Amino acid sequence: MNGEIRFALGECSLGIVLVAQNRHGICAILMGDEPDALLEALHRWFPGVKMVAHEEAKTALTAVTGLIENPRSNFNLPLDRGGTVFQRRVWRVLQDIPPGETRTYAEVAERMGAPNSVRAVAQACAANRLAVVIPCHRVVRKDGALSGYRWGVARKRALLEREVWL
DNA sequence: TATTCCTGTCCTG
DNA sequence: CAGGACAGGAATA
Numbered sequence A: 001m002n003g004e005i006r007f008a009l010g011e012c013s014l015g016i017v018l019v020a021q022n023r024h025g026i027c028a029i030l031m032g033d034e035p036d037a038l039l040e041a042l043h044r045w046f047p048g049v050k051m052v053a054h055e056e057a058k059t060a061l062t063a064v065t066g067l068i069e070n071p072r073s074n075f076n077l078p079l080d081r082g083g084t085v086f087q088r089r090v091w092r093v094l095q096d097i098p099p100g101e102t103r104t105y106a107e108v109a110e111r112m113g114a115p116n117s118v119r120a121v122a123q124a125c126a127a128n129r130l131a132v133v134i135p136c137h138r139v140v141r142k143d144g145a146l147s148g149y150r151w152g153v154a155r156k157r158a159l160l161e162r163e164v165w166l
Numbered sequence B: 001t002a003t004t005c006c007t008g009t010c011c012t013g
Numbered sequence C: 001c002a003g004g005a006c007a008g009g010a011a012t013a
Helices: A035-045 A055-069 A085-095 A105-111 A118-126 A153-164
Strands: A005-012 A015-022 A025-032 A051-053
Touching (some): A005 A025, A035 A051, A085 A105, A085 A118, A105 A118
Parallel strands (some): A005 A051
Antiparallel strands (some): A015 A025
């Protein structure tokens, strides 16, 4: 993670959204109730990296909020996912889940060819920095419970309900 | 339903 | 390198 990170803050129906990008693409999407908490989380993810509020990031912000409000809209801005090899494999499977559908952690693990890595899959979901764009909210527990969500289970539920109505 | 055990991967010291 | 944390799941009572 080198160079500075440019970010923009905005609002959507689910609260505050922060979108951050570096020269490779969007490197973080955070949701919450207050901007300060999101900035703090961002700094924790990229320690020592300079953060700058920048007009340039507003394009990405608009695209992300658009995706939140209308999950069917397509999103093709460059991403900088980061993560380990294993995490990237998980995230690739997640991106193949269409809006309105869900998978269990076990199904994701199986599709990866690592059926015993269920718990590791959950951890990889939790490590996803690109909320909504990498749809970790579409992964639920086998017993039907929503399980957890980095930005609050209420937001996970709201996202899923919205996708079902499409 | 609650408890217990078994997991794979990542993080920290 | 060892130990602990986990957004799970299955077996058990």
